[in-house]
Amino acid sequence: MGGVINVLAKFTKEGDSKVFISEIKSPAFKLIAMYIGQSICTFFYITMLSNLGENIAFKMKTDLFSSILKQDIAFFDAQRTGEIVTRLTGDIQDFKSSFKQIISGGLRAATQIIGCSISLLMISPYMTGVSLLCIPSVIAIGTVFGSILRATSRKAQAQVEKTTAVADEAIANIRTVRAFAMEELEGEMFKIEAEKARVLNENLGFGIGLFQAGTNLFLNGTVLMTLYMGGYLLSSNQLSAGEVMSFLMAAQTIQRSLAQVSLLFGSVIKGLAAGGRVFEYIKMEPTMPLRGGQVIEPNLKGSIQFKNVTFSYPTRKQQVILDNFNLVVPVGKTVAIVGASGNGKSTIVALLERFYDTDHGEILIDGYNIRDLDPSWLRRHVLGLISQEPILFGTTILENIRYGKPDASDEQVKNAAKMANADDFISNFPQGYETMVGERGATLSGGQKQRIAIARALLKEPRILLLDEATSALDAESEKIVQAALDKARKGRTVIVIAHRLSTIRNADVILVLHRGKIVEMGTHEELQSLKGYYWALTYQQQHQPDAA
Numbered sequence: 001m002g003g004v005i006n007v008l009a010k011f012t013k014e015g016d017s018k019v020f021i022s023e024i025k026s027p028a029f030k031l032i033a034m035y036i037g038q039s040i041c042t043f044f045y046i047t048m049l050s051n052l053g054e055n056i057a058f059k060m061k062t063d064l065f066s067s068i069l070k071q072d073i074a075f076f077d078a079q080r081t082g083e084i085v086t087r088l089t090g091d092i093q094d095f096k097s098s099f100k101q102i103i104s105g106g107l108r109a110a111t112q113i114i115g116c117s118i119s120l121l122m123i124s125p126y127m128t129g130v131s132l133l134c135i136p137s138v139i140a141i142g143t144v145f146g147s148i149l150r151a152t153s154r155k156a157q158a159q160v161e162k163t164t165a166v167a168d169e170a171i172a173n174i175r176t177v178r179a180f181a182m183e184e185l186e187g188e189m190f191k192i193e194a195e196k197a198r199v200l201n202e203n204l205g206f207g208i209g210l211f212q213a214g215t216n217l218f219l220n221g222t223v224l225m226t227l228y229m230g231g232y233l234l235s236s237n238q239l240s241a242g243e244v245m246s247f248l249m250a251a252q253t254i255q256r257s258l259a260q261v262s263l264l265f266g267s268v269i270k271g272l273a274a275g276g277r278v279f280e281y282i283k284m285e286p287t288m289p290l291r292g293g294q295v296i297e298p299n300l301k302g303s304i305q306f307k308n309v310t311f312s313y314p315t316r317k318q319q320v321i322l323d324n325f326n327l328v329v330p331v332g333k334t335v336a337i338v339g340a341s342g343n344g345k346s347t348i349v350a351l352l353e354r355f356y357d358t359d360h361g362e363i364l365i366d367g368y369n370i371r372d373l374d375p376s377w378l379r380r381h382v383l384g385l386i387s388q389e390p391i392l393f394g395t396t397i398l399e400n401i402r403y404g405k406p407d408a409s410d411e412q413v414k415n416a417a418k419m420a421n422a423d424d425f426i427s428n429f430p431q432g433y434e435t436m437v438g439e440r441g442a443t444l445s446g447g448q449k450q451r452i453a454i455a456r457a458l459l460k461e462p463r464i465l466l467l468d469e470a471t472s473a474l475d476a477e478s479e480k481i482v483q484a485a486l487d488k489a490r491k492g493r494t495v496i497v498i499a500h501r502l503s504t505i506r507n508a509d510v511i512l513v514l515h516r517g518k519i520v521e522m523g524t525h526e527e528l529q530s531l532k533g534y535y536w537a538l539t540y541q542q543q544h545q546p547d548a549a
């Protein structure tokens with residue numbers, strides 16, 4: 001009452017009203033300033049945390065993708081696309097969310113624990129020592145539990161990867177799934193894998209729940225112990241009531257913060273496992289780098305030699321595909337390779353492209369061992385591969401052809417299309433070269449896709465053309481048009497043709513018959529016919545069909 005009277009008395013004196021108002025205003029202003037300050041800090045804190053998380057995720061994503069693109073073809077033989085894509089998407093997302101949660105929750109908890117521990121120490125070092133005894137125990141339990149749960153988390157994420165791979169394959173091959181009426185079975189297969197992932201994730205949740213419950217019990221026990229000890233120290237006059245109260249308040253804040261830390265435990269587990277999976281791929285070094293090695297200027301001429309080549313695929317080492325294989329293709333000549341299915345014809349092309357390295361022997365182009373040449377340069381400037389199933393990208397025809405030479409002008413693209421007998425049908429589309437081809441070229445016929453693929457390969461003006469069953473998937477009519485395009489493309493180039501159809505192989509300079517990784521016959525069509533051996537047997541049926549040749 002006296003205070004109020006004193007304040008009112010101040011009013012009576014002229015000029016003192018300003019002092020009074022400033023006394024009232026000053027705390028209010030401080031409070032408002034504090035609130036504004038807090039909002040600004042919150043804004044910066046959230047924005048910065050979000051930026052940090054996004055930048056880390058961006059860096060991981062780009063590093064991971066470029067690392068994946070660099071990997072040996074053998075890596076892709078062993079992994080399913082869906083599994084690889086899960087690491088790029090799901091794992092990085094998990095890592096990012098865990099990272100943000102750990103930083104935001106962890107920072108708050110850590111500052112509270114440190115601040116309150118200092119207050120506790122100042123009030124009673126003895127009681128502090130006893131109360132904080134629990135922390136090392138929580139850390140010890142957390143470490144043991146953590147390693148067990150991290151393994152479970154990795155298993156769960158690997159299972160999610162498998163589940164995605166099943167879905168990815170079914171969606172990518174939806175026409176085959178539909179044609180075989182396998183929708184229900186695919187759905188069932190997905191369910192089985194998803195079920196396994198659910199169980200593993202539930203186990204993980206169970207483990208995390210157990211850890212959190214145990215930690216909470218432990219922490220609450222510590223608060224009880226503090227109460228008991230505080231009562232004892234109060235009754236023996238070693239601490240005042242105020243000190244005990246302050247101690248309890250600070251101890252409870254620590255307890256709440258530690259409970260918060262234990263809640264973050266799940267995120268730490270998930271984040272570490274997801275990060276581990278991402279870095280496993282980022283750190284992986286391919287055995288065959290994309291770049292590095294000799295670049296021959298102006299260009300190679302294109303003679304090819306396989307010298308005592310022995311090769312097995314890395315994923316199936318016990319099966320020898322080429323055994324001491326020898327082959328010479330002079331510059332500008334066309335060599336056709338025939339043989340029953342599975343005899344290693346496509347393997348020869350894969351080795352020339354350096355998708356794999358030979359186990360023994362060497363492959364030479366113009367006398368240069370291809371291991372000494374820059375692989376990217378070799379693929380971009382020397383070799384042109386056209387395979388049975390041309391893969392186009394879901395963009396325009398123009399961009400698909402330009403894929404062969406990214407800096408090619410529209411005119412060069414058009415010329416390549418003309419050489420591939422593709423310009424006519426492209427120009428007949430309402431949007432011409434700007435026509436979108438759909439995913440993997442789904443909106444084009446087989447013959448049209450193949451001619452775009454030929455144009456794409458011709459655009460880079462390769463010295464060597466590798467035609468791996470380039471016309472096998474086409475009907476007789478489309479085959480004729482594509483074959484005419486290929487005949488034009490062959491001129492002035494060294495060509496290796498792998499084919500079953502007589503019409504494709506009979507004009508080759510030399511025909512080789514491959515049997516179990518070895519050349520068993522070699523000669524022109526007429527020479528091999530007269531031998532009445534493997535070649536004759538392979539082509540017999542076609543010769544007796546009127547439209548085959």
Ligand SMILES: Nc1ncnc2c1ncn2[C@@H]1O[C@H](COP(=O)(O)OP(=O)(O)OP(=O)(O)O)[C@@H](O)[C@H]1O
Pocket residue numbers: 077313314315316321339340341342343344345346347348
């Ligand atoms: N990526 C791979 N990983 C493991 N083995 C493979 C791989 N590609 C092919 N093979 C195996 O290598 C052998 C030769 O295959 P290749 O494709 O070279 O035969 P091909 O003569 O071209 O057959 P086709 O005429 O049927 O195309 C086959 O037994 C095949 O199963």
